[in-house]
Structures are given as C-alpha cells and as structure tokens.
Amino acid sequence: MLTQIEWWGGLIFVLGALVHRLVMGALERKKEGIDWHRLQMHAFFLLPAVVLAGYFYPLTPRWQQYAYLGVLGAALIVVLVMLVQEVTGDAGEEDAADKAAKAGREGEEGEKQEEEEESGWLVTLLGVLVLYSPVLAACGLACAKAWPMVQQLL
Amino acid sequence: MSQNAHTLHLFFEDPIKLKTGQLAYQYLAAGNTEQAQRWAGKLGTEDLDALWDPQWFNQRVAAESTHLLLCFDTGTHDALPLRALETLFAHGLRAAVLEVFYDQVGETERMHFDQGRWVSRQDFFKAHPEWRAVVEPVDARAAQQGDEEDDPYACSKDPAKPVAVAKLREQEAERRKQGEEAAQAFIDMARAMGKSGKSPLQGLIGVLLLRAGFKGLLQAVVFTVVTVLLFKGLWLWLGLGLVLAVVLPLYYIVTEYKSLHGDDDESDDAGSNGDAAPANG
Helix, strand or coil, X not given: CCXXXXXXXXXXXXXXXXXXXXXXXXXXXXXXXXXXXXHXXXXXXXXXXXXXXXXXXXXXXXXHHHXXXXXXXXXXHHHHHHHHHHXXXXXXXXXXXXXXXXHHHHCCCCXXXXXXXXXXXXXXHHHHHHHCHHHHHHHHHXXXXXXXXXXXXX | CCEEEEXXXXXXXXXXXXXXXXXXXXXXXXXXXXXXXXXXXXXXXXXXXXXXXXXXXXXXXXXXXXXXXEEEEEECCCCXXXXXXXXXXXXXXXXXXXXXXXXXXCEEEEEEEECCEEECHHHHHHHCHHHHHHHCCCHHHHHHCCCCCCCCCCCECCCCCCEEHHHHHHHHHHHHHHHHHHHHHHHHHHHHHHHHCCCHHHHHHHHHHHHXXXXXXXXXXXXXXXXXXXCCCHHHHHHHHHHHHHHXXXXXXXXXXXXXXXXXXXXXXXXXXXXXXXXXC
C-alpha cells in the first residue's frame, strides 16, 4: 500500500477509470486542430480523481488547503459544465451517455411525441447520473472535506 | 507470369553527370560490364551492384535532354530500386520519380524523390515545377483543370513527412524480414500440425484463442498489482484480481471464438447460398 487511500476509495477509482475508458472510446477523434471536447472530458475525470486522492490525506499546511480548494473549484466547474452539456445535448459530439439514452429510447414506439421527449430527457439525466456516479461521488466527498476548511479560512 | 514494371525518371545535377550516368546504365543494360564499370567509376562508384540489380529484366535506357529514363521489370516479390537511388543520390542525382505498375493487381504507384529524400508529389512539384510537363506529360492539363478523378497521376504514394532514402531502404528491409519471419513461423507451425495429424487452420485458431486468453490474464495481473500497491484492502483486491483472472480470459476467448466462428458461419452461408442457386435455377 503506497498510498493512504481506503479500499472503498479504490473502488471509486476503479469504477471511474472504467467509465473514463468507456466514454473516451465512444468519443470520435477530431482529425485536425486541438480537440477541446476531448481535453474537457479528460479534465472531467482527472480533476475529481485528484481531489478524491486528496480526501484521504490530512492536508494540514495552509498552502495544501488552498491548493485543494483550487483543484476542487476547477473540478466542480468542469463537472457542472459537462453535466449541463450532457443533459441539454450541447456537446460538440455525441457521447456514450447520449448514445445509451438514445438506444433506450428506440424501443419506445407508439407513445405520444411529448411523452417520448419527456421520458427521453429523464432517461438521459438518469443515464448521466449513473454513468458519472464515480465522478459525482468523488466531488461529493471532496466537498464534505473542503467545507470545514472553508469555514476555517473564513 | 506476373511482374512489376518500373519506370524511373532520373534528374541529375548537371549535364556531365547525366551523360556519365546514361553511359553507365546503357552499358549495364547491354551487359557490357567492363565499360559499365569504367563509367560507373567516373560517376563516383565502383560497385555495379549498387547501381543495378542482376534480377532486373526487360531493361531499357533512354536519354532525354533533361533526364535519364530507366525502365525495367522485376518479379512480384522483388524490392524497390532504393539501393540504386541511394547510390545515385550520393553521386550527382538531384531528383527522381519512380513509377511501378503492379501487373498482378493492375495498379500503378508513384513515388517522388528529391535531394535524397522521399517526398510528397505536391512538395516535389513545388520544388521542381518545370519537370511536371516531363514527368506527367498528358495529365498536366487535366490536373490544372482540377479534374482529380481523371488524373492518372493521382496514384502517388506520399509520405507523411519527408524520409531519407537510406532510412526508407532500412524500413523496407525490416518490413520484408518481418514478413518472411511470419511466413516461416506459419510454415513451421503448419508442418508441426501436419506431423501431429491436426489441420493447420485449427492450430491457428488455437493460437488466436490462447493469445486472447493470455491478454485477459495479463490485464487481470496488471489490475491486481496496481490496486494492491495503490489502495488499502489487500484481500479485496486479491479476490477481485482472482475473479478477473478467470472472467477476463474467458470473456476474451469467447469473443474471439465468436468472431472466428461468425466468419465461418458467414462463409458457410455464402457457400450454401451458392450451392442452392443452381438447384433452384
């Protein structure tokens, strides 16, 4: 054991790594220029991984606390932006969650259009929440750790 | 018998080098080794094998005012004349265009060389626009009209970035060596299977399945080592690793088997359809 990370933290890391691989595999590679969406997706997984690793360490020096809060802030921004893009479908390319949701919607025939749209939106949201639960769990744990730090610093 | 027909346009640095090269190649094509040796020496190389491969046949040498045209045929498995190009580039050759017609598949391929490097067609004509009319006599007009589909010279094989001819020759030699080794390994395996009374195809399928199983086992081992080193809970990760060491190889083997079996089914279906058609007719 080279780190202080508990077994359940390890499970979150393993699940997150699996989801990361799934999602990155579903994303199409951009042939020219910098692929910003791909970079954003990497940040979406890597920043919560960093804050989750930090969760298992005491972080007593002041600079470490500031650094942790900084990384957590960046992680929360990226996660929020990505989730909004996923749910509203603004992302430049269709990703795994959208594909999964669409596949789920294909079976629903014969229902009214409005109901389909509403259930599709809900399925997308549910798919996104389940798929990205390791990232959300990491962010939740990091927020729980950061709250006393914020109070202390204020 | 199938063969590869090569046409080599050789552009020299000056008219004297062009004349010397022309004489060396004309004597080589005529089989006059003594005179060829003399003119090759004047060109700067003593080794005739570095200029000419004895396996070339149907050779023809024609001298134009701007360049030397060398035509010859080789067997379908013979290498490109990269050694000759490398030698010529070291002794006064400025640029070259190689066209190969692969008789077996009916395809033509073009390669452009400039200053000892394999370059793209675009880069070649950017550096030597005056030679376009010489190298692409009929199509220059078609290309200017922007009619890409009708351009018979659009068969250029271009490198992603310029590659030195010496390096290209090394890469080609390495590729050929690997191909020969793979073929030899397959022949050896087929022989071993023949001795033991099993079909080589079954042996190949067995090797593929084993490889798939090994891949799964390797992934499980890497997973176990990384998680045991990084996270607390030794027994949890060892247990998970053990489960994965069973599940992953099985999963990969079943997937591989299905893909192989699926191909068989498709070919069987095609075969049965083919058989059924005349019966129905």
